Amino acid sequence: MTTEPIGVAVVGAGTMGAGIAYVFAMAGFDVHLVEPDAARSRSAVQVMAKAGADAVRRGKADEDLVRRRLGAVTLTASVDDLPAGLGLAIESVPERLEIKRAVLSQIDRRSPGLIATNTSSLSIDDLSASVSDPGRFVGMHFFNPVWSLMLVEIVRGDATTDAAIEASKGFATAIGKKTAVVADHPGFATSRLDLVLALEAIRMVEAGVSTPExxxxxxxxxxxxxxxxxxxxDVVGLDVRLDIARHLEKALGPHFSPPRLLQEMVARGDLGRKSGRGFYDWSGSTDF
Known part of the structure; x- marks a missing residue:
């Protein structure tokens, strides 16, 4: 008797969405990747293909398996086109509360068993207002690059059930990740710790203490x-760093105030790897 692969939807095919889709596909899940922007959808396919080729080159995966698993990823332009009743749907759109709420409301209408948000800083409780059953809503915070970093931070909202926590841990384990369960506080655990180090390093560059290198x-x-x-x-995106810093500054105080240098770099479009320049020159780079 064969078991059908569990269906997983990833909504948003940016850097994180492409990575999440990749790891679920490579673990044998039936993956649906939703992205309305055709160019971004094509880019996500290229990102997944390169990650697969790198895995083959390093002896981590078989070439035929990579081709079959990634070739089976279903691309769609609308959440409304997703099958109803998937096992898991993960929202991975930009860190804007109103955007995430709208997408989560769409996902909810497709009645997946578990709904997750890949937010790194927004409140799970604030976002849960967009779903009909907050008990089956949870944060699943992945890290970039998704195929390399082994943690999924699972965030419990006030209404999140124990069953939803266990289900999210099960999905994470199935794709080879370790988990840390945290409460819904601003910045959770990892974003607060990570941002403190990043902002202080940026302040050091701004003050002329040393070079980025x-x-x-x-x-x-x-x-x-x-x-x-x-x-x-640079890899995360300096605009993402700035958004999170501003959010945590409001929630937790001036300790998280974004340095002037970070604000200036984002204003002139130096966003890091995705723009070709940040603290490092990424032009022509194929690094992940």
């Missing part, structure tokens, strides 16, 4: 972080 080298060498805070900020 040397600050990152100090952190990776002394503390054995796999990536320095400034390079990581």
């Amino acid at each position: 040397d600050i990152d080298r100090a952190v990776t060498t002394a503390y054995r972080h796999p990536m320095g805070p400034l390079r990581l900020s």
Whole structure:
């Protein structure tokens, strides 16, 4: 007797959405990736293909398996086109409360068993107002690059049931991730810790303490972080860093005030890897 793959929807095919779709597809789930922007959808396919090729090159995956698993990902332009009753639907759209609420409301109408948001800072309780049953709503905070970083931070809202927490942990385990369950406080655990280091590193560059390269080298060498805070900020996106800093500044106080340098870089379009320039020059780079 064969078991049909569990259906998973990922809504939003940006950097995080493409990564989440990739890991679920490679774990054997029946993945539906929703993205209304055709160019971004094509880019997500390319990102997943490159991640698969890198996995083959490193001996982590079989070429034929990668081709079959990624070839089975269903691309669609609308949440309304998703099958009803999928096992899990994950929202991964920009960190704007009104955008996420609208998307979650659409997802709710497709009646998935579990609804998750891949937010790194927004309140699960605030977002839960958009779904009919907050008990089956949970935060599943993935990290970039999704295929490399092993943690999924699971965020429990006031109404989230134990069953929903266990289900989200089960999905994370099935794609090879470890989990940490946290309460719905501003910035959760990881975003607060990560942002403190990133903002302080940016302030050091702003004050002329050292170069981005040397600050990152100090952190990776002394503390054995796999990536320095400034390079990581480029990978995450400086606009994303700024959005989270402003949100946490309002929620937690001036400790999270964004440095002037960060605001200036975002204003002139130096967003990090996705724009080709941030604290590092990413032009022509194929790094993940």
